[in-house]
Amino acid sequence: MASSTTEPLLEIDPPSWKDRVVFLYRSIPWWMVILIITLTAALIYMFGDEDRRQTMAFLADQPKLTTENKFEVTYEVLEDVLIVQQSSLVLDVENRRHTVLDDDIVESIPEGILTCPPDAPADCVSRRGKLITYREYEIASDLTPDGILTVVGLITDEQDNSIEITLRDGRQIQVTPEQITKRENGELACDRVINPLCEPLVGEIATIERPYILEKGIEARGDALVRFDDGYETTIRTQIIRNIDDIEIGCDEYPYEPCEPIPAKRATIPDNIVGIETGRDGDDILVRTVEQQTITIDANRVLERQPTIVQCDKEIDPHCQNFDGVRLELSGEVISGRLTQETDVHYFIQQEGRSEALRFVRRDIVNEVRTPPDCVDRDQNPPCMITFTLIGETIEGRILSEDNKQIVLEIVPERIVRIHEGDITAVKRRVPADCALNNPRGCNEGIWLTIIVTFAAYSLALVIGLIFGMFRVSGVTFLVNIATAYVEFVRGVPLAVLLVIFAFVIGPRLRDTEGIIGDIATEVYTGLDAFERTVFGTESLLAEAVIGLAVGYGAFLAEIFRAGIQSIHRGQIEAARSLGMSYLQSMRHVILPQAIRIILPPLGNDFIAMLKDTSLIAFLALPDLFQRGRADAAASYQVIDVYIGVAVYYVLMTLFLSLLVRYIERRVRLP
Amino acid sequence: MQRRLLLTFTILILAIGIAFPVAAANQPQQASEGRAQVVGEVIRVGTDAAYPPFEELNEDGEFVGFDIDLMEAIAEDAGFEIEWINAPFDTIFTALAEGEFDAVISAATITEEREEIVDFSEPYFVASQSIAVSLDLAEEVFGPEDLVGLRIGVQLGTTGELYAQEELEGVEIFSFDTAPLAFQALGQGDVDAVIVDTPTTEEILATNPDLEAVIVGEPLTEEFYGIAVNEDFPELLEAINLSLENIIQDGTYAEIYEEWFDVPPPEDFLPDEEDEDMAEATAEPTEEATEEPAG
Structure with missing residues (x-):
């Protein structure tokens, strides 16, 4: 028989881990099982494939762990330019355009009228604007000239009946032998505005009579050829040129005779620098930019050629595409000629047979040999000859055209630009860039926008609902009526329609109304826009979207608040009032705290419903989760993948919020 | 416990079993079988009817526009009837590929990406994109390079x-559902510029002067519109191409074009020279007889 010591009646082992698992498993409700299984299957599907992973990342605003790209910026800075040649675009009565050099403008009247001549067609309209009278050289044979202009130029080509003349500024004109009044060998001063140390043109100089007639036209948009300090030339519209100063390019450093001071113009033009702000250095802002450039390469320099995929920098521009291109290994070129000018950055080399000096960047030069040794660019006798090799390089780009002699390539070099803060004339755009853990402000699209709008709109809706709910139970007839009207009207309009009304109907109308309502509305909208700009860096229809959603949900929340307040026993408010509290005080300290506990479940319910209704802001072109999904589907045509991803995200967010609401409920539940 | 376990596993297998075939079926589905013939059929044509002057709905809710007239003319020549279906543009090609309709004519540019899922007819129109800005910005914006730092409104999927x-x-790009909505945002100042096909931009700006907007700069691109047809319906594509050519040759295209745009169409869409004489000769023999007296 058993021993005499006391033994437990039943042996119960403490639950093993297996028992715990089984218990957990059995206690999970069916719906959760199904949900978990479906969600897991969907997640495996969406993250199992590279393309689909990218879709999921795109829907979540492409999050990263860390990023250096905190801000995407567009700064406007002013650049100093030398205006080399200026021309205006002139329109005649028949709307034809003529390009007119400034040198050929005889007169310009700021406010003038160009009238139709008597023989003009019926649809001719007279024009107003800057009336320009200019010299037109290519005149029809039956017109007698209004005048003769005498010019000199270098004969560069001679045929039987037409002679090509190059003028001082490089322009070439064709003349007939009869127009030449004098020919002699000599020297012609070159255009020192284009290259201050250029050489005079030597050859047969011709003096030409150019007959012209005077034409009139109205100034349209003009073009100017501008030269930057580093020699880069481009054509820009005259309208954007600012601060024009007349200067003179003197003869101090010019070694050749004859020399005359040349009038020129110095100005500034605005330039936009677009890129990623990478940091600051004292007063300077560093911006990383990507520029597309087209370059021409001597085909003989190509040592090796491979097809490659040219990566574009998605950090700077998330929408850019990698493209198919080539990778070229180029040999270094050997250059020799006379050194005509030497600056910190460039060498200018004059070679035989070329009319213009070649410009090279000193950084790219290796193995330089000067003859005589240590000569400088000013040396004339003997002239300073130089031979150097350019460094070989590897270039990646897309071939635009090629033949036996040269290849034209489109490249995207990246560079860091240093902008002095004082030079910035305008900040055109400064928005948070990448979404990353260390840059949460950058997470403002896709699922993040959905979450932000949900919280913002719901908070506002709570306020609206509380106010109107209290109006309804206040007993003051006027307030009760206003609240009832609001609730009934808004509940009768679908939320999508309400949003569109707020964005496209109410917003602009309110701002345009006269009087105090218009003023208040304008203030509110300006304030909201400013808030948007500070937080998100941009103004859009976001404010209208949040207000629309809040007003829409406010009606439902008002009813919930009303029900909650009315469910509190009348005795509570009587007791509160008899203690001497005012109506508002009793609400705040007695009624509402109790009411809120009761109505927390429906409030939480509406919160979760709000999350899904935020998808409507896609109709306002706001980049929330749904809009991003639509954009991806429209671009990739993979509709199924994209929308499975969208649905997965919505379910995950809803589940998370649902758990959050349950937790809050449990915390405030009445015992 | 056993039953629960069994049911759980069944659902698990079902869920995974559904997920993968769904993945495999990512390709758009086939068009309905048995549409091998075209003549006498009712062809469903999808269009985004908010794009004047190509397609829009008039006050009576009828489809009107250049595309509408053109397609009706093609249908008459080819011998089929049209059922017009209004569909949003951003999903219109996917819908076509899935068989929602048989063809799409909606001022749709022929692009490589779209060619992968649908077939396009021969080009029927040459268009471009234009920039529209509000009047106060017209002083500063002359071309695409001046749009830096601004908010651009466009239509989704175009x-x-x-x-x-x-x-x-x-x-900053804002993609609206329809072109008129983008222009509305422009008129309100919610975007600074709008980039939409030139003919439509001109039409919307002309009929809505209260938008206070203008076109600036040169046309941005050169694009060709085509009629999209479901890949599994080559007979329809052939019929459309044939009829399109017929319409161009007999002058119907020119008529429709002049009605909507007030000017004759570009040369490529005019009848060829020799055919023109032949067409005149065969079409109006009586007139010719009176013009040229015998002898």
């Missing part, structure tokens, strides 16, 4: 949206 994404730097 080549205008594509242009803005690929060619413009430092801009």
Whole structure:
């Protein structure tokens, strides 16, 4: 028989881990099982494939762990330019355009009228604007000239009946032998505005009579050829040129005779620098930019050629595409000629047979040999000859055209630009860039926008609902009526329609109304826009979207608040009032705290419903989760993948919020 | 416990079993079988009817526009009837590929990406994109490079949206559901510029002077519109191409074009020279007889 010591009646082992698992498993409700299984299957599907992973990342605003790209910026800075040649675009009565050099403008009247001549067609309209009278050289044979202009130029080509003349500024004109009044060998001063140390043109100089007639036209948009300090030339519209100063390019450093001071113009033009702000250095802002450039390469320099995929920098521009291109290994070129000018950055080399000096960047030069040794660019006798090799390089780009002699390539070099803060004339755009853990402000699209709008709109809706709910139970007839009207009207309009009304109907109308309502509305909208700009860096229809959603949900929340307040026993408010509290005080300290506990479940319910209704802001072109999904589907045509991803995200967010609401409920539940 | 376990596993297998075939079926589905013939059939044609002057709904809710007239003329020549279906543009090609309709004519540019899922007819129109800005910005914006730092409105899924994404730097792009909505946002100041096909931009700006907007700069691209047809319906494509050519040759295209645009169409869409004489000769023999007296 058993021993005499006391033994437990039943042996119960403490639950093993297996028992715990089984218990957990059995206690999970069916719906959760199904949900978990479906969600897991969907997640495996969406993250199992590279393309689909990218879709999921795109829907979540492409999050990263860390990023250096905190801000995407567009700064406007002013650049100093030398205006080399200026021309205006002139329109005649028949709307034809003529390009007119400034040198050929005889007169310009700021406010003038160009009238139709008597023989003009019926649809001719007279024009107003800057009336320009200019010299037109290519005149029809039956017109007698209004005048003769005498010019000199270098004969560069001679045929039987037409002679090509190059003028001082490089322009070439064709003349007939009869127009030449004098020919002699000599020297012609070159255009020192284009290259201050250029050489005079030597050859047969011709003096030409150019007959012209005077034409009139109205100034349209003009073009100017501008030269930057580093020699880069481009054509820009005259309208954007600012601060024009007349200067003179003197003869101090010019070694050749004859020399005359040349009038020129110095100005500034605005330039936009677009890129990623990478940091600051004292007063300077560093911006990383990507520029597309087209370059021409001597085909003989190509040592090796491979097809490659040219990566574009998605950090700077998330929408850019990698493209198919080539990778070229180029040999270094050997250059020799006379050194005509030497600056910190460039060498200018004059070679035989070329009319213009070649410009090279000193950084790219290796193995330089000067003859005589240590000569400088000013040396004339003997002239300073130089031979150097350019460094070989590897270039990646897309071939635009090629033949036996040269290849034209489109490249995207990246560079860091240093902008002095004082030079910035305008900040055109400064928005948070990448979404990353260390840059949460950058997470403002896709699922993040959905979450932000949900919280913002719901908070506002709570306020609206509380106010109107209290109006309804206040007993003051006027307030009760206003609240009832609001609730009934808004509940009768679908939320999508309400949003569109707020964005496209109410917003602009309110701002345009006269009087105090218009003023208040304008203030509110300006304030909201400013808030948007500070937080998100941009103004859009976001404010209208949040207000629309809040007003829409406010009606439902008002009813919930009303029900909650009315469910509190009348005795509570009587007791509160008899203690001497005012109506508002009793609400705040007695009624509402109790009411809120009761109505927390429906409030939480509406919160979760709000999350899904935020998808409507896609109709306002706001980049929330749904809009991003639509954009991806429209671009990739993979509709199924994209929308499975969208649905997965919505379910995950809803589940998370649902758990959050349950937790809050449990915390405030009445015992 | 056993039953629960069994049921759980069944659902698990079902869920995974559904997920993978769904993945495999990512390709758009086939068009309905048995549409091998075209003549006498009712062809469903999808269009985004908010794009004047190509397609829009008039006050009576009828489809009107250049595309509408053109397609009706093609249908008459080819011998089929049209059922018009209004569909949003951003999903219109996917819908076509899935068999929602048989063809799409909606001022749709022929692009490589779209060619992958649908077939396009021969081009029937040459168009481009334009920039529209409000009057006060017209002093500063002369071309795409001046759009830096501005907010651009486009229509979702169009080549205008594509242009803005690929060619413009430092801009913010807002993709609206329809073109008129984008212009409305422009009129309100919620976007600074709109990039939409030139003919439509001109039409919307002309009929809505209260938008206070103008076109600036040169046309941005050169694009060709085509009629999209479901890949599994080559007979329809052939019929459309044939009829399109017929319409061009007999002058019907020119008529429709002049009605909507007030000017004759570009040369490629006019009848060829020799055929023109032949067409005149065969079409109006009596007139010719009176013009040229015998002898």
